[in-house]
Amino acid sequence: xxxSFPAIxxxxxxxxxxxxxxxxxxxxxxxxxxxxxxxxxxxxGLSGVGxxxxxxxxxxxxxxxxxxxxxGLAASVRPVESLRILLWNAFLPSLMFFVLVQQRQRSxxxxxxxLVAILLLVLMLSRMAWQGVDLQxxxxxxxxxxxxxxxSSTFLVLAFPVAWGLYRRARAxxxxxxxxxxxxxxxxxxxxxxxxxxxxxxLSAAMLLYATMRTSWRxxxxxxxxxxxxxxxxxxxAWKTTRVRMGETSLGxxxxxxxxxxxxxxxxxxxxSAPWWGHGYGIRxxxxxxxxxxxxxxxxxxxxxxxxxxxxxxxxxxIDQLVQVGLIGTLAWSAMIASLCWHFLRLARAGEDLAWAAxxxxxxxxxxxxxxxxxxxxxxxxxxxxxxxxQAGIEGGRMEAKKAASSVARAG
Numbered sequence: 138x139x140x141s142f143p144a145i146x147x148x149x150x151x152x153x154x155x156x157x158x159x160x161x162x163x164x165x166x167x168x169x170x171x172x173x174x175x176x177x178x179x180x181x182g183l184s185g186v187g188x189x190x191x192x193x194x195x196x197x198x199x200x201x202x203x204x205x206x207x208x209g210l211a212a213s214v215r216p217v218e219s220l221r222i223l224l225w226n227a228f229l230p231s232l233m234f235f236v237l238v239q240q241r242q243r244s245x246x247x248x249x250x251x252l253v254a255i256l257l258l259v260l261m262l263s264r265m266a267w268q269g270v271d272l273q274x275x276x277x278x279x280x281x282x283x284x285x286x287x288x289s290s291t292f293l294v295l296a297f298p299v300a301w302g303l304y305r306r307a308r309a310x311x312x313x314x315x316x317x318x319x320x321x322x323x324x325x326x327x328x329x330x331x332x333x334x335x336x337x338x339x340l341s342a343a344m345l346l347y348a349t350m351r352t353s354w355r356x357x358x359x360x361x362x363x364x365x366x367x368x369x370x371x372x373x374x375a376w377k378t379t380r381v382r383m384g385e386t387s388l389g390x391x392x393x394x395x396x397x398x399x400x401x402x403x404x405x406x407x408x409x410s411a412p413w414w415g416h417g418y419g420i421r422x423x424x425x426x427x428x429x430x431x432x433x434x435x436x437x438x439x440x441x442x443x444x445x446x447x448x449x450x451x452x453x454x455x456i457d458q459l460v461q462v463g464l465i466g467t468l469a470w471s472a473m474i475a476s477l478c479w480h481f482l483r484l485a486r487a488g489e490d491l492a493w494a495a496x497x498x499x500x501x502x503x504x505x506x507x508x509x510x511x512x513x514x515x516x517x518x519x520x521x522x523x524x525x526x527x528q529a530g531i532e533g534g535r536m537e538a539k540k541a542a543s544s545v546a547r548a549g
Contacts, residue, residue: 151181152243159251162519163258163292165284171515175229182236189235195476198469199231205469206418209462213417214426222419230517237525241533244526245306248299251523252318255296258289259325266328273330284515290331291511292519293322294338294501299523301345302494306530327378333508335375340504341497342367348485348493397452397508399443403436404451408459415463420450420513423460454506474499477524484531491534495527 158174161167190196206223213219240247265272265280276283284292296318304315326334346367407416407426416426427435427448436444451457458467478499484492502520506512512520 151178152240152247154178154181155237155240155243155247156250159247159522160254162251162515162522163254163284163289164282165288166281168514171518172225175233175518178236179229179232182239185239186232186235189238193235193480195473195480198473198476202469202473203228203231205466206462209414209418209466212411212414212463213422214429215417215422218425219417219419219422222421226419226512226514226517230514230521233518234521234525234528237522238529238532240526241529241536244529244533245303248303248523248526248530249314251526252296252300252303252314255292255300255318255325256314256321258284258292259321259328262289262325262328272328286329286331287509288511288516290326290329290334291505291516293325293329294334294341294505295498295516295519295523297322297338297341298345298494298497298501299527301341301497302491302527302530305349305490306534330378332375332378333505335372335378337501337505339367339372341501344497344500345493348490396443396446399440400446400452401456403440403443403447404456404460408456408463411463413463413465415459415461415466418461418466420457420461420510423450423457424448426460450510452509454503454510454512457510474503489531489534491527491530495524498523498527 154174154177158171158178161170161174164170206227210216210219210223237247261280261283262272265276265283270276270280272283272286272289275285283289300315300318300322302315304312304319307315323338326338407430410416416422432448433441433444436447440447446452451460455467458470462470478496481492481495481499485496498520502512502516
C-alpha cells in the first residue's frame with residue numbers, strides 16, 4: 138500500500154479529527170489542540186465504544202484500574218485535583234483506545250500521520266542543534282513547541298516499533314516513510330542526549346529483530362549476532378552521551394553523581410505513611426504533598442543538593458505509582474499492563490507483526506520511565522492511541538484476509 142493520505146474519505150469527520158489529533162501529539166504547548174481533538178474523537182466514536190469493549194479480552198483489567206483510581210480519591214491530599222488529573226491522564230487516554238480501534242480501514246494512514254509528526258520533531262531538534270540551542274536547557278521563545286529532551290526522546294522510542302511494524306507490512310514505495318523514520322529516530326535520540334532512550338532502543342531492536350527472523354532457524358545465529366551488535370552500538374552511544382553530558386568521568390562516578398538515587402530514597406520513605414491507597418493520583422498532587430510536608434524543611438541535609446528534583450516527583454514510574462495510588466493502585470495498573478501484554482503476545486505468536494510492535498511500545502513505555510516519569514497527558518494519549526491503531530491494523534488485516542478467502546472460495 139503506497140503512502141495513502143488521499144485514501145481517507147474526507148467527508149468522514151472522525152478520520153479528519155484523528156489525523157489532526159495524531160499530528161498534534163508530540164508538540165509541547167499544543168494542549169488545547171490535543172484536548173479538543175481527543176474530546177471530539179470520543180464524541181464522534183462514542184456510539185461504537187460498547188461493542189469494541191466487549192470484544193477486548195483485557196477490558197476487565199481496565200475497569201478494575203478505573204474503579205481503584207476512583208476509590209483512591211478518598212485518600213488523596215488534593216481530591217479535586219486528583220479527579221481532574223484522573224479524567225485527563227487516565228480515563229480519557231484509555232477511552233481513546235476504544236474509539237481509535239474502530240479505525241480498522243484507516244489505521245495505516247493514521248499511523249503514517251503520526252510518523253510524519255515524528256519526522257518533523259526530529260527536523261526541529263536538528264535545526265535547534267544546528268543553530269546552537271542547548272537542548273538540555275530548554276527552548277527559547279522561538280522554539281516554544283519543543284517538548285524537552287525527556288519528552289522528545291519518549292515520543293521517539295514509542296514511535297520506533299510503529300515504524301518497524303509499518304515497514305514490515307508495507308510494500309515497495311510505501312516503505313519509504315517508515316524507513317526514513319527508523320533512520321531518523323536514533324539521530325533524534327542522540328540530539329536529546331537521553332541515556333535511557335538508548336537502552337529502550339536496544340531492547341526494542343532486539344525484540345523486533347527476533348520477530349523478523351524467528352521463522353527461519355537457519356538465521357538464528359545471525360539474529361543473535363545482530364542483537365549483540367545492536368546492544369553494543371547502543372551501549373557505546375549511551376556512554377558517548379554520558380561523556381558529552383558529564384565530561385570525563387568513570388562508571389562509578391556516573392552512578393554516585395546521579396541525583397536520582399537521593400530522589401528515590403526520599404520518596405520511598407514517604408510510601409509507608411499511605412501504603413495501600415497512596416497520597417493522591419497525579420504528579421501535581423505529589424508535588425502538593427511535598428509542599429504539605431514542609432517543602433525543603435522535610436528534605437534530609439544529605440539530600441539537599443537534589444531538592445529541586447525531589448520537589449518535582451520521584452523520577453521512577455513505579456515509585457511514583459506507589460506514592461500516588463499505593464500498592465492497590467500499582468497492582469491494578471500492573472494487572473492491566475500484564476493483560477495487554479498477554480493479549481498482544483497471543484497475537485504475536487500467531488504471526489502478527491503489528492502485535493510485536495505493540496509489545497515493543499508497552500516495553501518502551503515502562504523501561505523509558507524507570508529513570509523518570511513522563512506518563513502524563515500527552516504520553517498517555519500517545520501510548521493508548523498507538524496501541525489502538527496497531528490493534529485496528531491487526532483486525533483490519535484479518536478482515537481483508539477473510540474477504541479474500543471468501544472471494545477465492547466463491548470463484549472456485
